[in-house]
Amino acid sequence: MQRADATPDLDAWRGTARVLLAANVAPADVSWAAPGSTGVLFADVALVADPAAPRAHVPARFVELAADGVLHREPGAHALLYRLLWRLAHGEHELLADAVDPDVRALALRVGAVRRDVHKMHAFVRFHAVDDDQYVAWYAPDHHILARGVEHFVARFPAMRWAILTPDRSVAWDGAALVFSPGVPRHAAPSPDELEDLWRTYYASTYNPARTNPKLMRQHMPARFWPQLPESSAIPELLARAAPRVEAMLDPAASVPAARSLPVLAAAARGCTACDLCGPATQTVFGEGPEGAALVLVGEQPGDQEDLAGRPFVGPAGQVLDAALRAVGLPRERIYLTNAVKHFRFEPRGKKRIHQRPTASQIRACKPWVAAELETIRPRVIVCLGATAALSLIGSRFRISAERGRWVTTHWADALMVTHHPAAVLRVDEVDRPRYEAELRADLALAAAKLDGL
Amino acid sequence: MEVRTKLRILADAAKYDASCASSGGKRATPTGGLGNATGEGICHSYTPDGRCVSLLKILLTNKCTFDCTYCINRRSSDIERAVFTPAEVVDLTLAMYRRNYIEGLFLSSGVLRDPDYTMELVITVARELRTTHRFGGYIHLKAVAGASAALIAEAGTWCDRLSVNIELPTAADLASLAPEKEVPSIHGSMTTIAEHHADQPRRFAPAGQSTQMIVGATDTTDAAILETATTLYDRFKLRRVYYTAYSPTPRGDARLPVAAPPLGREHRLYEADWLVRHYGFAASELTTPEAPNLDADVDPKLAWALRHRAAFPIDINTADREQLLRIPGLGVRTVDRILATRTQRSIRLADLAALRVPMKRTTPFVITADHNPDAQLIDRLDLRVRVAPPQQLALDFGAARGGQL
Numbered sequence: 001m002q003r004a005d006a007t008p009d010l011d012a013w014r015g016t017a018r019v020l021l022a023a024n025v026a027p028a029d030v031s032w033a034a035p036g037s038t039g040v041l042f043a044d045v046a047l048v049a050d051p052a053a054p055r056a057h058v059p060a061r062f063v064e065l066a067a068d069g070v071l072h073r074e075p076g077a078h079a080l081l082y083r084l085l086w087r088l089a090h091g092e093h094e095l096l097a098d099a100v101d102p103d104v105r106a107l108a109l110r111v112g113a114v115r116r117d118v119h120k121m122h123a124f125v126r127f128h129a130v131d132d133d134q135y136v137a138w139y140a141p142d143h144h145i146l147a148r149g150v151e152h153f154v155a156r157f158p159a160m161r162w163a164i165l166t167p168d169r170s171v172a173w174d175g176a177a178l179v180f181s182p183g184v185p186r187h188a189a190p191s192p193d194e195l196e197d198l199w200r201t202y203y204a205s206t207y208n209p210a211r212t213n214p215k216l217m218r219q220h221m222p223a224r225f226w227p228q229l230p231e232s233s234a235i236p237e238l239l240a241r242a243a244p245r246v247e248a249m250l251d252p253a254a255s256v257p258a259a260r261s262l263p264v265l266a267a268a269a270r271g272c273t274a275c276d277l278c279g280p281a282t283q284t285v286f287g288e289g290p291e292g293a294a295l296v297l298v299g300e301q302p303g304d305q306e307d308l309a310g311r312p313f314v315g316p317a318g319q320v321l322d323a324a325l326r327a328v329g330l331p332r333e334r335i336y337l338t339n340a341v342k343h344f345r346f347e348p349r350g351k352k353r354i355h356q357r358p359t360a361s362q363i364r365a366c367k368p369w370v371a372a373e374l375e376t377i378r379p380r381v382i383v384c385l386g387a388t389a390a391l392s393l394i395g396s397r398f399r400i401s402a403e404r405g406r407w408v409t410t411h412w413a414d415a416l417m418v419t420h421h422p423a424a425v426l427r428v429d430e431v432d433r434p435r436y437e438a439e440l441r442a443d444l445a446l447a448a449a450k451l452d453g454l
Numbered sequence: 455m456e457v458r459t460k461l462r463i464l465a466d467a468a469k470y471d472a473s474c475a476s477s478g479g480k481r482a483t484p485t486g487g488l489g490n491a492t493g494e495g496i497c498h499s500y501t502p503d504g505r506c507v508s509l510l511k512i513l514l515t516n517k518c519t520f521d522c523t524y525c526i527n528r529r530s531s532d533i534e535r536a537v538f539t540p541a542e543v544v545d546l547t548l549a550m551y552r553r554n555y556i557e558g559l560f561l562s563s564g565v566l567r568d569p570d571y572t573m574e575l576v577i578t579v580a581r582e583l584r585t586t587h588r589f590g591g592y593i594h595l596k597a598v599a600g601a602s603a604a605l606i607a608e609a610g611t612w613c614d615r616l617s618v619n620i621e622l623p624t625a626a627d628l629a630s631l632a633p634e635k636e637v638p639s640i641h642g643s644m645t646t647i648a649e650h651h652a653d654q655p656r657r658f659a660p661a662g663q664s665t666q667m668i669v670g671a672t673d674t675t676d677a678a679i680l681e682t683a684t685t686l687y688d689r690f691k692l693r694r695v696y697y698t699a700y701s702p703t704p705r706g707d708a709r710l711p712v713a714a715p716p717l718g719r720e721h722r723l724y725e726a727d728w729l730v731r732h733y734g735f736a737a738s739e740l741t742t743p744e745a746p747n748l749d750a751d752v753d754p755k756l757a758w759a760l761r762h763r764a765a766f767p768i769d770i771n772t773a774d775r776e777q778l779l780r781i782p783g784l785g786v787r788t789v790d791r792i793l794a795t796r797t798q799r800s801i802r803l804a805d806l807a808a809l810r811v812p813m814k815r816t817t818p819f820v821i822t823a824d825h826n827p828d829a830q831l832i833d834r835l836d837l838r839v840r841v842a843p844p845q846q847l848a849l850d851f852g853a854a855r856g857g858q859l
Contacts, residue, residue, distance in 0.1 A: 021515055094798055095798075097794040097795065097796040097798050098794075098795050098799060099791035099792075099794060099795045099808075099809060100795055100799075100801075100805040100808040100809060101798075104806060119496070121495045122496050123497055123498050123499075124498070124499075125554050126553060126554060126555065127552065127553045127554050128553070128667065129552075129553070135552060135553065137554070152492070153554075155482075155483060156483060156488075156489055156490050157489075157552070158483055159486055159488060160552060181492055189662065193553075195549050195550065195553060198457070198458055198460070198461060198546070199550060199553075199555050201458055201461050201462050201465075202461055202465050202510065202512075202550075203464040203499060203501060203507065204468045205462045205463075205465035206459065206465045206466075206468070206501060206511060207469065207501035207502055207503055207505075207509060208469050208470070208501075208503055208505075208701055209503075210701045210702060210715050211503035211504075211505070211699075211701065211712060211715060211717060212503050213502070213503050213717075214500055214502050214503070214504075215506040216467075216500075216503075216504025217502050217503070217504045218501045219504070220497065220500045220504065220506070221499065221500040222613070229499065230498055235502055237503050238501075238502050242502065252610075257786075269768065276532075285800070301587065344851075350648065359532060360530070361531075397671065
């Protein structure tokens with residue numbers, strides 16, 4: 001049995017393998033062991049070249065594979081390579097083409113692991129600025145790849161002075177040459193520099209919690225690399241906050257209680273903070289009316305007076321509505337009145353609070369409340385007063401000018417119609433006002449007729 | 455405003471663009487300079503969504519005069535706004551690059567004042583990096599919608615990749631959700647890039663152009679999406695089309711779906727795209743008029759095979775490369791290994807297992823040198839159930855790349 005040094009280096013292996021092959025030593029007769037282990041090295045014994053030994057003509061591809069395979073940390077790489085060399089030299093010239101041969105496969109797996117490790121080193125080395133223009137990284141590769149992986153950094157950072165420390169060995173670049181030195185343990189790693197905080201900020205911000213997939217992250221960036229990655233300290237908190245952040249995006253009013261009763265809903269809505277209107281507004285103005293109402297009117301949002309009173313349609317627009325309802329014979333106390341948005345949106349101007357239309361996101365935030373009201377009441381007829389209510393319940397394709405007064409069916413009721421908001425009657429020109437008021441009344445009359453007909 | 459605050463706002467605003475690739479262009483480190491592009495692309499980190507972090511992907515500003523419904527940065531969105539100065543972006547890029555955090559910069563922007571004004575600012579960043587700092591790392595610039603051809607032509611000389619987002623799969627989608635963007639103008643910018651790149655492939659955006667399409671914001675079918683993608687690949691010689699599942703944004707517009715992003719669908723589109731670019735499939739083969747959307751349960755190649763059983767089983771030992779690529783479960787690399795191994799031995803069932811072929815999915819569609827009992831299954835009605843992966847596997851998506859199909 002010949003003993004040979006299993007140095008993780010192509011040239012060392014190649015030198016040894018050449019001598020062994022020239023002496024016609026069969027793979028089974030060689031024992032490869034880590035350098036420095038005891039035993040008689042083949043070099044100590046005079047190996048005589050055997051004239052009958054085959055000349056090793058190996059394909060260039062084998063040398064390429066061997067260069068990486070020999071760096072694999074698990075024992076057996078050197079023996080595997082020598083076995084392949086022996087077979088290539090003994091007539092199996094096309095051996096490497098046979099992807100299912102056990103030796104070829106074993107080498108392919110080792111080469112794959114080493115190349116991935118080199119790639120990970122290129123990716124996960126993190127330099128820390130230690131002083132002016134000097135950068136140091138500590139890194140623990142899986143395999144003996146430092147010399148192989150460092151060329152990438154020479155090509156990329158030729159004008160910088162840097163060093164990469166690993167547990168096996170270290171290397172430094174001074175702008176002209178690489179200098180190798182012994183390895184250092186993890187506690188010798190450089191301390192964080194000021195940029196890491198910015199990097200973590202970037203890492204946290206570029207992540208989309210709606211796509212959370214920690215399994216996939218770990219697959220690409222296994223936890224054993226995390227200690228040397230400054231951004232990894234942000235991961236636990238990002239994951240912990242992901243679910244609530246997504247919930248807030250998907251369903252801003254996740255706080256709507258499951259219990260379907262108007263008093264319970266009204267009480268819960270008082271504490272709603274699903275959008276930013278809850279701050280400036282005085283209070284939540286919830287809907288009002290009997291739970292068994294056959295007709296629900298949905299307005300835009302409470303106005304100045306509603307906000308102060310805490311009840312819907314009590315201001316000037318409410319008076320227009322009341323008049324219209326009286327005119328068509330609909331008693332207000334039998335109707336449920338509510339708004340698409342439950343808080344007053346305004347702009348302070350001096351002592352006045354000027355009404356502003358709610359934004360799409362505010363409408364969306366409030367939608368679960370309107371939906372809960374409608375699901376509780378299950379009215380036969382719904383009338384949306386104005387575009388905001390239409391946007392909330394039908395969507396953006398609705399055009400009030402073209403489709404006002406027409407019946408559509410919805411999830412909540414068989415008959416839904418959109419008409420003018422009573423405030424619009426007050427806002428339009430003197431000239432248009434009678435027409436608007438007449439249209440509002442005509443539409444409400446249609447609703448009354450619908451109720452009778454259904 | 456602190457740089458850190460700007461970084462938080464402007465990285466957050468850029469995160470809905472899926473592309474973060476740094477591959478495709480080689481660039482040597484300039485003499486006395488910093489950085490190169492290796493051509494292979496390196497992911498320096500992965501965020502908890504499993505996505506690759508390769509570039510510093512930020513907007514110059516999220517202020518925008520446009521009001522595209524699907525976009526979080528639209529004019530009417532009530533979000534925090536910030537503006538980087540070009541110098542701040544240059545400094546951040548260099549500092550992060552020197553620490554090996556990134557491969558380079560991916561700079562996009564909201565439309566500040568007008569498209570040309572914004573495009574000039576974006577160009578300034580790239581030009582400063584390349585000239586003053588001799589930066590050789592990867593730069594991906596987003597052509598600002600509506601920027602003039604002259605500025606797009608200049609941008610291409612400083613960056614590795616230049617892209618214009620098509621945003622939505624059809625002109626009708628664009629009209630309804632991004633009224634200020636128009637297909638002809640987007641195509642115009644793509645043409646400008648394609649022509650300059652064809653003239654000077656090494657100097658002008660050497661890594662080519664790409665685009666992004668948002669999926670699931672409208673009810674457009676996968677068939678229409680793949681058709682648009684094919685047209686873009688053919689007409690503008692795009693390197694990549696990125697499909698991004700529409701992700702609900704905080705304070706989103708009420709017209710958009712309020713649902714988790716359709717990541718499974720996005721994954722299937724990437725698989726289909728991969729089949730068209732590397733497996734010789736035509737986009738039109740992957741869907742049918744009756745089922746214009748890709749199958750959620752099985753990958754598009756398997757779905758195709760199930761619809762074309764007469765073409766199977768295929769003999770692993772005699773079929774040509776094109777046929778082998780149509781077999782479910784066989785990727786390009788496996789096919790190449792089979793072709794090489796075939797010259798040395800007849801391939802048996804056990805050899806396929808040794809090549810790590812997903813046996814359950816593949817065996818009903820092949821004939822091997824030994825007896826393959828599964829080849830009898832090809833006419834069975836329950837074949838689909840037998841070869842379909844378990845549900846939870848089908849839902850475990852997120853990789854924005856094609857795997858083995």
